[in-house]
Amino acid sequence: MSVTRKERVVRICLVVLFTILCFFVLVPFYAVTISAFKPGEELIRYGLNLRFDLNVMSLDNFVYLFTGDHAYFTWFFNSLLLTVVQVVLTLLISATVAYGFSAYDFRGKNFLFICVLLIMMVPFEILLLPLYKLIFNIGLMNSYSAIVLPGIASAATIFFFRQYLSGLPKELIAAGRVDGATEYGIYVRLILPIMKPSFAAMAILNGMNSWNNFLWPFMVLSNEGKYTLPIGLKTLLTPYGNNYDLLIVGSFFSILPIFLLFIAFQKYFIDGMTAGAVKG
Amino acid sequence: MIKRFLYSQKVAPYVFVLPFVLVFAIFWVYPLLSSFQMSFQQITLGQDSSFVGLDNYSKLLTDTVFLKAVVNSAVYMVLTLVILIPFPMLFAVLINNRLMWGREFFKSSFFFPALTSVVVAGTIFRLMFGEMEGSLINSVLGLFGLEPVKFLKGQTTGFIALLSLATWRWTGVNMLYFLSGLKSIPDDYYEAASIDGASSFQKFTRITMPLLKPVTIYVLTISIYAGLAMFIESMMLWNGNNSPKNIGLTIVGYLYRQGIEKNNLGYAAAVGIVLLLITMIINLTQLAFTGLFKKED
Numbered sequence: 001m002s003v004t005r006k007e008r009v010v011r012i013c014l015v016v017l018f019t020i021l022c023f024f025v026l027v028p029f030y031a032v033t034i035s036a037f038k039p040g041e042e043l044i045r046y047g048l049n050l051r052f053d054l055n056v057m058s059l060d061n062f063v064y065l066f067t068g069d070h071a072y073f074t075w076f077f078n079s080l081l082l083t084v085v086q087v088v089l090t091l092l093i094s095a096t097v098a099y100g101f102s103a104y105d106f107r108g109k110n111f112l113f114i115c116v117l118l119i120m121m122v123p124f125e126i127l128l129l130p131l132y133k134l135i136f137n138i139g140l141m142n143s144y145s146a147i148v149l150p151g152i153a154s155a156a157t158i159f160f161f162r163q164y165l166s167g168l169p170k171e172l173i174a175a176g177r178v179d180g181a182t183e184y185g186i187y188v189r190l191i192l193p194i195m196k197p198s199f200a201a202m203a204i205l206n207g208m209n210s211w212n213n214f215l216w217p218f219m220v221l222s223n224e225g226k227y228t229l230p231i232g233l234k235t236l237l238t239p240y241g242n243n244y245d246l247l248i249v250g251s252f253f254s255i256l257p258i259f260l261l262f263i264a265f266q267k268y269f270i271d272g273m274t275a276g277a278v279k280g
Numbered sequence: 281m282i283k284r285f286l287y288s289q290k291v292a293p294y295v296f297v298l299p300f301v302l303v304f305a306i307f308w309v310y311p312l313l314s315s316f317q318m319s320f321q322q323i324t325l326g327q328d329s330s331f332v333g334l335d336n337y338s339k340l341l342t343d344t345v346f347l348k349a350v351v352n353s354a355v356y357m358v359l360t361l362v363i364l365i366p367f368p369m370l371f372a373v374l375i376n377n378r379l380m381w382g383r384e385f386f387k388s389s390f391f392f393p394a395l396t397s398v399v400v401a402g403t404i405f406r407l408m409f410g411e412m413e414g415s416l417i418n419s420v421l422g423l424f425g426l427e428p429v430k431f432l433k434g435q436t437t438g439f440i441a442l443l444s445l446a447t448w449r450w451t452g453v454n455m456l457y458f459l460s461g462l463k464s465i466p467d468d469y470y471e472a473a474s475i476d477g478a479s480s481f482q483k484f485t486r487i488t489m490p491l492l493k494p495v496t497i498y499v500l501t502i503s504i505y506a507g508l509a510m511f512i513e514s515m516m517l518w519n520g521n522n523s524p525k526n527i528g529l530t531i532v533g534y535l536y537r538q539g540i541e542k543n544n545l546g547y548a549a550a551v552g553i554v555l556l557l558i559t560m561i562i563n564l565t566q567l568a569f570t571g572l573f574k575k576e577d
Contacts, residue, residue, distance in 0.1 A: 124509075132540070134314070237519055277499070
């Protein structure tokens with residue numbers, strides 16, 4: 001189809017508009033990237049800016065990040081470990097629960113599902129103090145279990161998996177029973193393999209949330225050796241410290257993994273993110 | 281025998297949903313109830329607590345700092361709604377235009393900010409809105425011959441920084457929500473409207489907006505929640521929970537200050553209950569008005 005003159009004008013306007021908007025979106029990334037190559041004093045003196053000046057830029061911060069005497073990589077690996085554990089547990093448990101909701105009719109099912117939806121509407125923040133008290137009382141302070149456990153049956157993830165499973169033919173389960181599989185055998189051998197594609201979207205979404213999670217881990221963890229990356233970065237930002245070089249190169253380096261993941265698995269990020277918005 | 285019982289079709293579903301029941305009971309119901317209970321007590325961690333009735337609540341009513349936090353959270357919520365619903369919707373419709381080029385590239389770029397943690401994003405914005413004339417925003421103002429502004433020291437300018445951060449992080453995500461909603465609108469509707477001679481504007485208000493309603497309700501609901509519960513953005517921007525004259529203090533910030541920083545758990549619990557009530561009332565009213573409770577056809 002040929003494009004008319006008027007349509008060409010519309011196209012140019014659209015592209016120009018989005019290029020300008022895109023510029024505003026990307027400027028902070030540009031600023032943080034070039035600042036990662038600048039000395040910390042420059043940040044303290046001038047703040048974050050866009051000056052590209054090869055005379056002051058160097059790889060010093062990166063050298064410091066990789067060789068310096070600091071806990072950065074401990075935090076990095078803590079985050080990695082915590083993210084993996086959290087994602088694996090959350091996915092397996094939420095999928096199991098979602099299967100229970102979608103495959104069976106049982107007493108109390110509607111009530112329990114309303115509870116799932118309710119969780120999505122109660123601000124988690126109001127539970128901070130009682131949870132803090134609970135964790136304190138059962139002696140789980142400063143432990144990763146305290147961070148992982150409250151989220152393992154994630155309401156949003158259960159909701160997503162249930163939506164996904166609602167399209168599943170019930171005959172499949174019936175056929176499994178005819179073949180003599182137990183209820184759990186059906187789930188493990190027939191259903192879990194089918195759910196694989198939906199795992200990707202939820203793994204990425206949960207992974208992203210876990211990698212970036214801050215407030216609750218911040219309250220629970222008190223030992224610097226156990227800090228995760230966001231908490232570690234936050235502690236670098238003190239009113240007295242001059243850790244700006246490490247802070248900025250560390251921030252840059254903490255966005256990088258998730259950035260690369262995004263570029264590789266774009267579709268899954270977006271699927272996971274928009275799962276709740278359109279009611280199926 | 282036990283095995284037979286556990287493996288029966290009647291019991292299996294309960295085994296499947298058991299983890300949720302446990303997590304819900306231990307980490308939601310129990311804390312929620314204990315939050316209510318705590319709000320009627322005077323508590324210091326590790327010491328005996330005492331029952332003080334409605335004291336915490338009556339103190340809250342006259343607490344001007346708390347009032348300031350409520351106003352801040354409410355203003356922030358309203359402004360994020362005003363910015364983060366119409367603009368992303370408009371952008372989604374524009375980017376979805378068949379004449380658009382490089383759609384995937386722009387979609388991804390808009391999404392990038394959502395990948396950053398609040399800690400990193402907050403740090404970046406704190407440094408961009410720094411008070412020195414060399415920092416990003418002030419150097420742009422300088423180009424127009426304007427004096428450097430101490431953004432984080434004033435109420436209005438502080439909120440500008442806060443809202444810029446929110447807009448930067450969430451515009452792309454909300455745009456994606458609307459885009460996924462647009463996908464479910466059949467092209468026929470627009471074709472039929474064209475035949476009837478409808479203008480683009482009419483198509484937008486008569487077809488697009490009504491059919492985007494479910495997505496809009498969803499975005500509205502999560503935005504109300506997120507706006508009222510905002511805390512870390514402010515904490516990062518002001519490098520701690522103390523902003524000059526509390527210009528950046530939010531309800532959760534106050535809860536954190538009273539509960540964790542001052543170890544005044546009972547009073548903080550009351551703050552939490554008030555936040556819960558505000559969120560529920562606003563969201564349920566909103567949902568009742570926008571018609572989620574009406575039976576769908």
